[in-house]
Amino acid sequence: MPDGSGPPGRFRPDGETGGLPPGGAGPASAPAAWADALLAARVLSVGGPSLAGIHVRARCGPVLDAWLERLRRMQPPEAAWRRLASTVPPAGLTGGLDLTETLARGRPVRARGALAACDGGLLVLAMAERTEATASGILAATLDTGRTDDDRPARFALVALDEGAEADEGLPPALADRLSLRLTLDAISLSDAMRGELEVPPAPRRDWHTVALPDELLNALVAATADAPAARSPRRALALSRVTRILAALDDASEATPLHAATALRLVFGLPPETASSEPETAQDTAEADADPPPDTQPDAPPPDTPLQDSPPPETESGDERQMSPEDLQDMLVAVMTGHGLDRSALDALGGGVTQRGTAGKSGAERKGATRGRAIGIGTRPVPAEARPNVTATLRAAAPWQRLRRAARDAAGRPATTPILITPSDFRYLRHRHRTETTAVFAVDASGSTAIDRLGEAKGAIELLLADCYVRRDQIALIAFRGRDAEVLLEPTRSLVRAKRNLTGLPGGGPTPLAHGLQRALDLGLQIRRKGQSPLLVLFTDGRGNIALDGSADRAAARADVERLARQGAALGLKSLVIDIARRPRDDARSLAQTLGADYRPLPRADAASVSRLVSGYLKEAPGS
Amino acid sequence: MSPPFPFSAIVGQDEMKTALLMSAADPTLGGVLVFGDRGTGKSTAVRALAALLPEISARTGCAFNCDPARPTDICPVCRPGAGKRRPRAAKRPTPVVDLPLGATEDRVCGTLDLEKALTTGEKAFEPGLLARAHRGFLYIDEVNLLEDHLVDLLLDVAASGVNVVEREGLSVRHPARFVLVGSGNPEEGELRPQLLDRFGLSLDIASPREVAQRVEVVRRREAYERDPQAFAAAWAKEDARVTAQLRKAAKALAAMETPTEVLEMAATLCLRLGVDGLRGELTLVRATRARAALAGRSAPTPDDVVSVAPMALRHRLRRDPLDEAGSTARVARAIDEVSFAVAGHA
Numbered sequence: 001m002p003d004g005s006g007p008p009g010r011f012r013p014d015g016e017t018g019g020l021p022p023g024g025a026g027p028a029s030a031p032a033a034w035a036d037a038l039l040a041a042r043v044l045s046v047g048g049p050s051l052a053g054i055h056v057r058a059r060c061g062p063v064l065d066a067w068l069e070r071l072r073r074m075q076p077p078e079a080a081w082r083r084l085a086s087t088v089p090p091a092g093l094t095g096g097l098d099l100t101e102t103l104a105r106g107r108p109v110r111a112r113g114a115l116a117a118c119d120g121g122l123l124v125l126a127m128a129e130r131t132e133a134t135a136s137g138i139l140a141a142t143l144d145t146g147r148t149d150d151d152r153p154a155r156f157a158l159v160a161l162d163e164g165a166e167a168d169e170g171l172p173p174a175l176a177d178r179l180s181l182r183l184t185l186d187a188i189s190l191s192d193a194m195r196g197e198l199e200v201p202p203a204p205r206r207d208w209h210t211v212a213l214p215d216e217l218l219n220a221l222v223a224a225t226a227d228a229p230a231a232r233s234p235r236r237a238l239a240l241s242r243v244t245r246i247l248a249a250l251d252d253a254s255e256a257t258p259l260h261a262a263t264a265l266r267l268v269f270g271l272p273p274e275t276a277s278s279e280p281e282t283a284q285d286t287a288e289a290d291a292d293p294p295p296d297t298q299p300d301a302p303p304p305d306t307p308l309q310d311s312p313p314p315e316t317e318s319g320d321e322r323q324m325s326p327e328d329l330q331d332m333l334v335a336v337m338t339g340h341g342l343d344r345s346a347l348d349a350l351g352g353g354v355t356q357r358g359t360a361g362k363s364g365a366e367r368k369g370a371t372r373g374r375a376i377g378i379g380t381r382p383v384p385a386e387a388r389p390n391v392t393a394t395l396r397a398a399a400p401w402q403r404l405r406r407a408a409r410d411a412a413g414r415p416a417t418t419p420i421l422i423t424p425s426d427f428r429y430l431r432h433r434h435r436t437e438t439t440a441v442f443a444v445d446a447s448g449s450t451a452i453d454r455l456g457e458a459k460g461a462i463e464l465l466l467a468d469c470y471v472r473r474d475q476i477a478l479i480a481f482r483g484r485d486a487e488v489l490l491e492p493t494r495s496l497v498r499a500k501r502n503l504t505g506l507p508g509g510g511p512t513p514l515a516h517g518l519q520r521a522l523d524l525g526l527q528i529r530r531k532g533q534s535p536l537l538v539l540f541t542d543g544r545g546n547i548a549l550d551g552s553a554d555r556a557a558a559r560a561d562v563e564r565l566a567r568q569g570a571a572l573g574l575k576s577l578v579i580d581i582a583r584r585p586r587d588d589a590r591s592l593a594q595t596l597g598a599d600y601r602p603l604p605r606a607d608a609a610s611v612s613r614l615v616s617g618y619l620k621e622a623p624g625s
Numbered sequence: 626m627s628p629p630f631p632f633s634a635i636v637g638q639d640e641m642k643t644a645l646l647m648s649a650a651d652p653t654l655g656g657v658l659v660f661g662d663r664g665t666g667k668s669t670a671v672r673a674l675a676a677l678l679p680e681i682s683a684r685t686g687c688a689f690n691c692d693p694a695r696p697t698d699i700c701p702v703c704r705p706g707a708g709k710r711r712p713r714a715a716k717r718p719t720p721v722v723d724l725p726l727g728a729t730e731d732r733v734c735g736t737l738d739l740e741k742a743l744t745t746g747e748k749a750f751e752p753g754l755l756a757r758a759h760r761g762f763l764y765i766d767e768v769n770l771l772e773d774h775l776v777d778l779l780l781d782v783a784a785s786g787v788n789v790v791e792r793e794g795l796s797v798r799h800p801a802r803f804v805l806v807g808s809g810n811p812e813e814g815e816l817r818p819q820l821l822d823r824f825g826l827s828l829d830i831a832s833p834r835e836v837a838q839r840v841e842v843v844r845r846r847e848a849y850e851r852d853p854q855a856f857a858a859a860w861a862k863e864d865a866r867v868t869a870q871l872r873k874a875a876k877a878l879a880a881m882e883t884p885t886e887v888l889e890m891a892a893t894l895c896l897r898l899g900v901d902g903l904r905g906e907l908t909l910v911r912a913t914r915a916r917a918a919l920a921g922r923s924a925p926t927p928d929d930v931v932s933v934a935p936m937a938l939r940h941r942l943r944r945d946p947l948d949e950a951g952s953t954a955r956v957a958r959a960i961d962e963v964s965f966a967v968a969g970h971a
Contacts, residue, residue, distance in 0.1 A: 050850060090725075099739070102740065102744060133767075133770065134725060134728065137725040137766070137767070138725055140766075141723055141725065141766075144668060145672075146627075173663065173810075174663075174766075174767065177663045177664055209851055218840055218843060218844075219836060219840055222836050222839045222840045222843065223836045233662060233663045233664030233665075233832060234664045234665065234666075234832050234833070234839060234842045234843070235663070235664040236664075237839055237840075237842065237843045238842070238843050238846050238847070241843050241847060242847075388731060388736070388739065389739075391737055391739075391742055391794065392794055418744070495811060497811050498811075
């Protein structure tokens, strides 16, 4: 399997880098972004477990290290700080029997789980986008209840480091939804991150719990976010309320102001800070300026060693804030969200995982050692690491050695503590094989005059397939290519509900970017394979493309591109099927199928029923079952 | 340990609350399936429910939640060897067990107690989550993402009320009767019809759309976080009222008669919708009775049928990929027709 080994990689001949999914925002001003990042770290340090944690989207690198270092310095020295890889087995989280120690000592030795060890501190979860369903389930439940499974206290804040690069990678939604803060570090350069002193800002003098959040402000916050898709979960509103009050506490204010709310919006949704020219940029600075509430007799604002105060605060604004009407408040908050052409739908992308398809539950066969499924044999290594030894097999392995070991024990003068002498090398583990899921990727030519019919039939076939797919747990995805580009209309899904929603009103017509379509299909196929499922590509085409990969309407270049991609596809060994939909089938589609190493089926009238029958046959015989 | 968020303090979500209370009053209803957005208080409601359920009685240290009157054969606590004394029975809260997604079969069913096997060479059974959930609730978040083989296993146990373990040289069976509560987000995957059908009631819930309600959610949650004890105390009276209501309902159910009118209406409705099997009809009638009992009435009425029919039937309709209208709409349509016919009779 070529997965993970690099070379085949992504199909981007023009050298475009993968990068993160579009953040939606314009160029963020980096120092402001770093200031926000540090502010988020401070808020997290103050809020701790009541914020559940922070979702950090960043590649591994010095900026992330710098940020983590700052965060760490903000914690009290005695607070727990544990870094875990997301591949940690469940037993590592919750604790369990330590087999080797137990054997060595002849009495049960329990390993303390990481969760309980983090009580009162921070848990840094590296590569959080790879978190397995089990681990994310355990983490989510612990964040909810503050206790582990065996009822030990485990109140901590989770720092989820999400290195997801592909659009489909991300934190499991169950976790992403619970974490109050979001942060993207990719716009920050190393020189920015090195700026500013390393000194730890003092803890706020005021307990944030005592900060009042005026009713109209809470109403405005909830109203401003109510219809944003990423804010559908009430947990966002709760996070906003808390972060707003923590920000006010950091300013030593007894009551939160709209500017605190505006900053909270940024931190909670992970919005980039506005550039200097825009009005709400001054939000945090004015928040600082606001920090002299009339009833308070504090002589001056807290020491300004936070990066909040890079620019002189415009003092004129603070006076008006008190008289803002609820509508103004709401407008202002909406303005913060819509600043820089950032419409509310962009929140989805920024929500980072909130609306993403769950990676949870997709038990890849990539994990060849599943802990379930059919037993296929016995091995000497635990795969996965938390697998339980099989007692019968272990005893059988230990039996021949008993006399020798007893003799050795007696010779060494050790007391006879256990009836059977078992050493770690005796452990045997059952191997399981889990059925691999298959995902059928439909790539449909939506160009030309017959596009509507063809798409309609493809859609019908998809719905028919999905209607009985849950029986076998297969998934379907749909790519349509027309005009200048190919588009993934339906991400791999098993959900009929979702398919129906995404497939209403499909566009059709225009020239034929077959190369794009093939490229997207191969991309998606690889993605699916990386997840440990088997992809099946189903191409609906007449094999005649007229748009090259670079977007030019050059038939020859287009053909060359298609051929190159098809060869690459064949090299990858992706299982594929070409359905020739030309009225009078000619050689184009057949030769494409040949190059691609695909099966070829001429089906001039590709109706939903026959297509679904055909593909269904392929799905059933798919490997891995 | 701080008290859980009080059940009565959950804002809105009346349908979910009613459904949970109904299945608590009548455990034979077959559990509840809640589909809906994240953060709508599904887990909160289930955990809160645990706090107001009447306590059960079991012997101290019993890992199987045995009924002291009818202990399990294999329970080492309730059936100690000859000459040993059994510990006293004590009240314990009704168990509400979370089944984590991706739990292994070992964890769910129980398995050989490795600790004992390795240290003393004794072959002992270590009960799993199913044993812990006996006489209580088994809650599965993201039930639609649950592994197939676990789903099958749960189906089997839920249907028979007995967990049978045959592995690693063990041969064990113990009772596991629980109310299955599942939740999930349908966009992330669907549930097999076999499992769907197994749930008594099914709900589609959404987070509150009104700003005022959403604000109230935040307010109550914040008040709870600030001082859980005080918040729980403030709602204790309400919760106690619900507990009393549950107790009364459970008692009333035992003696409740079902009028023919209600039975006929349920049958007509199921016929009209083409619901497979008798389970739908049975559940509908039981749900109707549970609703009447919770309302403190002595017998169910056609009104009860109308009100519980959507949650009892919507997940049992034959799937029709070409029908754009959801199953809820189909049930509503059938109810309209049937209730009109009944009214015409009377």
